[in-house]
Amino acid sequence: MFYREAGDFKTSYDADSQTFPIAFDRYRYWVVLAVAFLVIPFVINDYWANALLVPFLIYAIAAIGLNILTGYCGQVSLGTGAFMAVGAYACYKLMTAFPDISILIHIILAGGITAMVGAAFGLPSLRIKGFYLAVATLAAQFFLVWLFNKVPWFYNNSASGQISAPERFVFGIPVTGPNTEAWAMYLICLVFVTGSAIIARNMTRGSMGRKWMAIRDMDIAAEIIGVNPLRAKLSAFAVSSFFVGISGALFFAVYLGAVEVGEVFGINKSFLVLFMVIIGGLGSIFGAFAGAAFLVCLPVVLKLIGVDLFGWPPDLVAHFQLVIIGLMIMFFLIKEPHGLAQLWRVAKEKLRLWPFPY
Amino acid sequence: MSADFLYGVEVVLNGLMAGVMYALVALGFVLIFKASGIFNFAQGVMALFAALTLVGIMEGQVPFSHLINEIFGTEIHHFGWHVPAILAIFLTLLVMVAFAWAVQRFLFKHLVGQEPIILFMATIGLAYFLEGFGDLMWGSNIKTLNLGLPQGGSRVIEDMTAKLGGDDFYGFFIDKLDMVATLVAIVLVLSLICFSQYTKQGRAMRAVADDHQAALSVGISLNFIWILVWSLAGLVALVAGVMWGAKSGVQFSLSLIALKALPVLMLGGFTSIPGAIVGGLIIGVGEKLFEYTIGPMVGGATENWFAYVLALMFLVFRPQGLFGEKIIERV
Numbered sequence: 001m002f003y004r005e006a007g008d009f010k011t012s013y014d015a016d017s018q019t020f021p022i023a024f025d026r027y028r029y030w031v032v033l034a035v036a037f038l039v040i041p042f043v044i045n046d047y048w049a050n051a052l053l054v055p056f057l058i059y060a061i062a063a064i065g066l067n068i069l070t071g072y073c074g075q076v077s078l079g080t081g082a083f084m085a086v087g088a089y090a091c092y093k094l095m096t097a098f099p100d101i102s103i104l105i106h107i108i109l110a111g112g113i114t115a116m117v118g119a120a121f122g123l124p125s126l127r128i129k130g131f132y133l134a135v136a137t138l139a140a141q142f143f144l145v146w147l148f149n150k151v152p153w154f155y156n157n158s159a160s161g162q163i164s165a166p167e168r169f170v171f172g173i174p175v176t177g178p179n180t181e182a183w184a185m186y187l188i189c190l191v192f193v194t195g196s197a198i199i200a201r202n203m204t205r206g207s208m209g210r211k212w213m214a215i216r217d218m219d220i221a222a223e224i225i226g227v228n229p230l231r232a233k234l235s236a237f238a239v240s241s242f243f244v245g246i247s248g249a250l251f252f253a254v255y256l257g258a259v260e261v262g263e264v265f266g267i268n269k270s271f272l273v274l275f276m277v278i279i280g281g282l283g284s285i286f287g288a289f290a291g292a293a294f295l296v297c298l299p300v301v302l303k304l305i306g307v308d309l310f311g312w313p314p315d316l317v318a319h320f321q322l323v324i325i326g327l328m329i330m331f332f333l334i335k336e337p338h339g340l341a342q343l344w345r346v347a348k349e350k351l352r353l354w355p356f357p358y
Numbered sequence: 359m360s361a362d363f364l365y366g367v368e369v370v371l372n373g374l375m376a377g378v379m380y381a382l383v384a385l386g387f388v389l390i391f392k393a394s395g396i397f398n399f400a401q402g403v404m405a406l407f408a409a410l411t412l413v414g415i416m417e418g419q420v421p422f423s424h425l426i427n428e429i430f431g432t433e434i435h436h437f438g439w440h441v442p443a444i445l446a447i448f449l450t451l452l453v454m455v456a457f458a459w460a461v462q463r464f465l466f467k468h469l470v471g472q473e474p475i476i477l478f479m480a481t482i483g484l485a486y487f488l489e490g491f492g493d494l495m496w497g498s499n500i501k502t503l504n505l506g507l508p509q510g511g512s513r514v515i516e517d518m519t520a521k522l523g524g525d526d527f528y529g530f531f532i533d534k535l536d537m538v539a540t541l542v543a544i545v546l547v548l549s550l551i552c553f554s555q556y557t558k559q560g561r562a563m564r565a566v567a568d569d570h571q572a573a574l575s576v577g578i579s580l581n582f583i584w585i586l587v588w589s590l591a592g593l594v595a596l597v598a599g600v601m602w603g604a605k606s607g608v609q610f611s612l613s614l615i616a617l618k619a620l621p622v623l624m625l626g627g628f629t630s631i632p633g634a635i636v637g638g639l640i641i642g643v644g645e646k647l648f649e650y651t652i653g654p655m656v657g658g659a660t661e662n663w664f665a666y667v668l669a670l671m672f673l674v675f676r677p678q679g680l681f682g683e684k685i686i687e688r689v
Contacts, residue, residue, distance in 0.1 A: 076475060128673050129685070131397055131474065131628065135620045136673060139666035150657040220689045267617070271482060278479045312428055319493040326487025330480055334468040337476045 003351040019201055036190055041183040049182035050255075056296045057189035058251050063276040063288035064200045065243030070274070071282035072204055073236035074216030075125050079137035081269035082144035083241050084248030085261050087114045089154050091249035092163045096156060103168040103175065103253065107192070111246040117144075118241020119234045126233060129219075141267055148261045164258035176253045185254050192250060196243050201285045203239065212236050213283070244273075279332055281341025290340035298325060364519075368530045369650045370643055375536035377642020378543045379601060383619035384626070384634040385547070386594040391628045392567040393587040396466070396477045400485035401595060402616025404454075407492040408592065409599030409608045411453050413503055414496040416446040421495045443505050447596070454592030455585075462585050489613060498610065503603040508534040539601040546597055547635060550590070559586060567629075621669035627682020636680060641665045 003024045010016040020026045044053065062080060069077050090110035095103065121140040125133050148154050155163050167177030174180045175188050203209055211232045214222035223229050252259045259265070272295060280291020299321055306317030336342055386401040398404075414421065418437040427433060441449070461484065469480055511531045519530045554560035565573040566583045574580060602612055626637025648664045678685050 070475075124670060124674060128677050131478070132624055132673055132677065132679075134478075135624045135666070136670045138617075138620060139663060139670045142663035142666055146659065146663050150659070218689060220687055224689070275479070275482075278475070282475075315498070316424055316428060316494075319490045319498070322486050322490025323494065324490075326483045326485070326490060329483030330465055330487065333472075333476055333480045333483065334465070337469075337472055 003348070003354070005352075019205065033194070036194075037187075041187055044182050044186055046182045049186050051300055052296060054185050054189055054255050056292050057186070057193045058247050058255055059273065059276060059292040059296060060193055060289050061196050061250070062244050062247035062273045063280060063292045064196055064285060065240040065247065066273050066277045067280070067282065067285070067288045068200060068204065068212070068243070069236050069240035070277055071284065071287070072209060072216060073212040073233065073240075074219075075122070075233060075236060076131070076134040077137045077237075077240075078134050078267070078270045078274065079121065079140040079144075080244055080273040081265040081267060082141040083114055083118055083244040084251060084269060085144060085148055085265035086117050086241075087111060087245030087248030088252035088259055088265070089148055089163065089261075090114060090245065091253055092165065093154070093156075095166055095168065095253070099166070103170060104188075107246055107249045107253070110249040111242040114245025114248070115238040115242040118244070119238040122234055122237030122241075125237065126230060138267070141270055145261055145265060160260075162258050162260050163252070165253040168253070176257065178257070180254070188254060189250055192246060196246065197285055197289075200239075200243065204285065208232075208235065208239075216283075275329060279329065279339055281339025281344075284339070284341035286344060287339050287341030290344070294340065298328065364530075366647075366650070368532075369646050371530065371532060372536070373643035373646035374639055375533070375540055375642070376646060377622075377639040378540045378635075379536075379598075379638075380615075380618050380622045380642055381635045381638025382539070382543050382546070382594065382598040382601060383615050384622040384638055385550070385631065386591040386598065387619060387623055388626075388629065388631055388634050389550075389587055389591045389594065393563055394466070394566070394584055395474060396481060397474065397628070398591065399478060399481040399616065400488055401591065401619070402613040403485045403488045403492070404457075404592060404595040405599035405602065405615065406608070406610070406612040407457075407488050407599075408450055408454055408596035409503060409603040409612060410492050410496040410501070412446055412450045412596070412600065413501045413603075413608055415449050416441050416443065416504070417501075419496060424497060425494055450596055451593060454596060455589045458585050458588030458592055461588055462581060466584065467581075485613070485616075489610075500607045500609040501603075503600065503608055505600065505604060507538055507604050509604070510534060512537065535601075535604055542597060542601065546594065547631065550631065559583075563587060618665065621665035623679075624666075624669035625672050625679055627679030629683050630679070630681035633679060633681030637669075641668065644668050 003022060005022055008021075008023050010021075018026075020029055040053070062084060066077065066080050069075050087110045090113040091103075091106050094101075094106040094109055098106070121137065124136045128136050149161065155161055165176040167174055167179065169175065170184075170188065173184050175184050204212070211222070211227045212235075214225070214227050215229060215232045215236075219229060222232075248265070251264075256264065276291035276295050277288065278291070279294055280289070281287030302321045302324055303317060306312050306320055307314060312320075332339075383401065383405065386404070387398060390396055390398040390401075413419075418439040418441065420426070420434050420437060423435050465480060465484065466477075469477060510533070512534045515530050515532050552560075554564055562573070562578045562583055563586065565576065565578055566580060566587075570580060573583075598615070599608070599612060602615055606612075622634060622637040622641050624637075625640060626633025626635070645661050645665050645668075648668075649658070649660050653660050673679070
């Protein structure tokens with residue numbers, strides 16, 4: 001009734017090709033942005049920021065990146081953790097080498113460096129496909145983590161092998177380091193998330209996205225009709241690694257502050273982001289957000305129920321967390337293999353016809 | 359012969375044995391992938407779960423004791439009996455068969471016809487679930503596996519080979535457990551090959567691996583074959599879990615051996631049993647040789663990633679692995 005395209009006439013090419021053609025979607029988008037930018041920074045507190053919002057935003061960027069690679073271009077990659085590490089270490093080296101330049105530039109440059117590394121590790125994808133590629137990206141994962149552990153130049157010869165973010169300011173407000181306030185952490189991540197989502201959405205809507213999807217669906221046929229597989233696959237790796245690198249830089253500099261590469265950016269991180277992409281829905285920007293929200297909230301909810309409500313010891317709750325996360329993943333894949341984004345699409349379809357049943 | 363050369367030979371021998379251990383784990387993957395096209399990431403956790411169940415049954419542990427004690431406030435931990443090894447192995451096998459049935463009935467029956475990536479994610483979910491379930495059931499502390507397997511270096515071989523080198527060569531150090539593992543692996547592979555070639559169910563398994571529809575039309579029950587394949591993979595997981603567990607104790611890191619088996623699979627091809635063996639041997643030898651020769655120059659600890667890079671190089675030249683089926687793509 002109110003969610004319809006009928007009666008909403010476009011009078012210019014720009015209006016015709018906009019991202020949200022339905023008016024309700026447009027209003028919803030602006031309302032969400034208004035709440036996110038204007039309301040939440042004033043009501044946020046340390047716990048909500050640290051436990052939920054900031055990790056959600058950071059993982060959303062990583063999920064957008066992996067969604068571009070796996071969902072839109074069909075190249076399964078298990079190296080996300082290592083690419084986040086590349087972003088984090090690049091940001092660290094840049095921050096310590098050029099302390100006067102703003103951290104925002106550093107984060108974007110870190111993304112660019114990760115894009116180049118990602119494209120380099122994406123070269124095998126021209127020859128290897130499917131599962132074999134997934135296992136090949138594991139080579140990138142293990143090698144890069146070993147590299148960051150072994151070569152002292154990466155962690156500036158520090159004795160502990162850890163890297164920690166020096167204090168940096170944006171417009172006079174601390175965003176890294178111990179004096180950072182919750183709303184500053186939240187806002188800087190939100191800015192990057194909004195930018196990443198806009199760029200990703202428009203890229204996937206354009207000719208680049210169509211080339212990626214052609215490669216995903218049937219890469220031999222795509223090559224026949226003129227899609228250059230080298231350019232398409234490497235650009236998918238590069239763009240995806242750009243986003244993953246930004247997310248890694250933010251994860252290290254803003255959220256954690258200090259990082260030990262083996263635990264934080266190991267293979268579990270790769271699986272976590274892959275879960276987010278699959279549960280959220282492959283090939284959908286909204287799916288990246290939905291999956292990130294699901295997998296960030298679930299352990300927190302489980303811990304709240306287990307430890308605070310039932311009073312069980314934390315190790316028992318940790319085991320239960322694994323059991324329930326595994327069960328939820330399996331249940332989700334059985335019920336809706338195309339993820340939360342598919343549920344959302346179905347809901348929107350039903351909403352278009354509402355109040356009619358069909 | 360110089361001592362250095364003999365040390366190199368020892369590294370190669372140990373590499374071969376390590377390769378056999380990797381191949382043991384890779385076998386389980388190959389079995390399931392051949393018959394149902396599912397890449398079972400949970401194989402490593404199945405090995406851990408099988409080893410945990412074996413130790414738990416042998417020691418007479420009460421399953422879920424931590425949970426029961428927490429809810430009911432009791433303090434029970436052990437039944438008080440000790441089950442002999444052979445009976446415990448048989449009971450663990452029954453548990454793995456029950457697990458195979460449950461996985462087929464509750465998980466994969468509902469995922470028939472889905473894309474491979476979805477099935478792969480489902481097995482990752484299964485791996486997480488089984489890991490937490492195993493911890494809940496038997497507790498997450500390290501357990502020692504006491505099957506009476508010989509441990510330690512073999513003095514016989516050490517004495518026999520000490521004369522080969524000069525004065526500063528002490529003879530080959532070959533772990534007795536590794537030799538037992540090699541023997542067990544050979545027996546297991548031979549019996550698997552005999553089973554698949556000469557028995558009716560083995561032929562049915564190969565038929566299902568070839569073409570599901572055709573197998574159905576000949577009257578083979580897909581469900582039964584899949585349960586059979588998962589049970590066999592459970593058996594292989596049990597053997598792998600026992601061998602690895604006897605080496606380094608039954609603990610969480612056992613599930614990480616699945617990550618070691620992946621390069622073996624890449625090299626040998628996902629669908630070939632001899633490929634798993636040959637791939638395992640190549641990876642084992644390559645890894646140990648690289649660590650021995652070039653490792654000290656780059657800081658060591660290269661075993662984490664070298665297997666993957668080696669398999670990656672192979673794959674670039676032969677994308678289907680050494681023994682895998684040639685990938686034919688149709689437009």
